[in-house]
Amino acid sequence: DAGVIQSPRHEVTEMGQEVTLRCKPISGHDYLFWYRQTMMRGLELLIYFNNNVPIDDSGMPEDRFSAKMPNASFSTLKIQPSEPRDSAVYFCASRTGYGYTFGSGTRLTVV
Amino acid sequence: KNQVEQSPQSLIILEGKNCTLQCNYTVSPFSNLRWYKQDTGRGPVSLTIMTFSENTKSNGRYTATLDADTKQSSLHITASQLSDSASYICVVPRIHFGNEKLTFGTGTRLTIIP
Numbered sequence: 001d002a003g004v005i006q007s008p009r010h011e012v013t014e015m016g017q018e019v020t021l022r023c024k025p026i027s028g029h030d031y032l033f034w035y036r037q038t039m040m041r042g043l044e045l046l047i048y049f050n051n052n053v054p055i056d057d058s059g060m061p062e063d064r065f066s067a068k069m070p071n072a073s074f075s076t077l078k079i080q081p082s083e084p085r086d087s088a089v090y091f092c093a094s095r096t097g098y099g100y101t102f103g104s105g106t107r108l109t110v111v
Numbered sequence: 112k113n114q115v116e117q118s119p120q121s122l123i124i125l126e127g128k129n130c131t132l133q134c135n136y137t138v139s140p141f142s143n144l145r146w147y148k149q150d151t152g153r154g155p156v157s158l159t160i161m162t163f164s165e166n167t168k169s170n171g172r173y174t175a176t177l178d179a180d181t182k183q184s185s186l187h188i189t190a191s192q193l194s195d196s197a198s199y200i201c202v203v204p205r206i207h208f209g210n211e212k213l214t215f216g217t218g219t220r221l222t223i224i225p
Contacts (some may be wrong), residue, residue: 004154022187034155043155043200043215091154098143100213 004103018080021090031095115216123222134184134201145202
C-alpha cells in the first residue's frame with residue numbers, strides 16, 4: 001500500500017495564478033479530508049468528503065477555494081486566484097473506521 | 112469552545128534522556144484522544160489512540176496517559192533517540208452532525224541533541 005499520495009510536493013506560483021493540488025487516497029477508505037497547516041494556526045480542516053460526496057466545506061476560507069472528488073481514487077483542491085496568504089502546507093488524509101492516514105503534503109508558496 | 116492546548120511549545124533534550132509532553136482539552140463530548148508524530152516535511156503519523164476507558168497505552172518507547180476527569184493527557188518518551196526529533200500533536204475528535212472532525216493542538220516541537 002503506497003499510502004495517501006499527494007502531488008506536487010512543492011508548488012511555487014505567482015499571485016493571481018490558479019493552483020491545483022491533487023490527492024489519491026488509500027483504496028477502500030471512504031472519507032477524504034483536506035487540511036491546511038501554517039505556523040500561526042496549526043492544522044485546520046478545509047473540507048471533507050464521504051463516499052465522494054462533500055459533507056462539510058465550512059473550513060474553506062473563501063470562494064477562491066474549491067475541492068472536488070470525481071471518484072473514489074482522486075480529489076483536487078483548487079485555488080483561483082491564489083494570494084500570498086494562501087502559502088501553507090496542504091495535507092490530504094483518508095480514513096476508514098478509526099484510522100486516519102495523512103499524505104506527505106504539498107508546500108505551496110505564492111509570491 | 113472545543114480546544115486542545117499543548118505544552119511546552121518546544122523542548123530540547125539530550126539523547127538518551129526522557130521527556131513528557133502535556134495536552135489539555137475541552138472537547139466535549141469526548142470519545143478518544145490521539146497522539147501524532149510529525150517529522151519535518153512529512154504528514155502526521157499516529158502514535159496512539161486512547162478511548163475514555165484507557166488510562167495508559169504504550170507504543171514502544173512512547174507511553175500515553177489519559178485522565179478523562181481532568182481532561183488531560185501526557186506523552187512520555189523514554190530513552191530518547193535522534194529520530195524522535197519531530198512535532199508531537201495531540202488530537203481530540205468531536206462529533207459534528209454525526210460525523211467525526213478532528214480538533215488539533217498546536218503541537219510540541221521536540222529536538223533531541225547528541
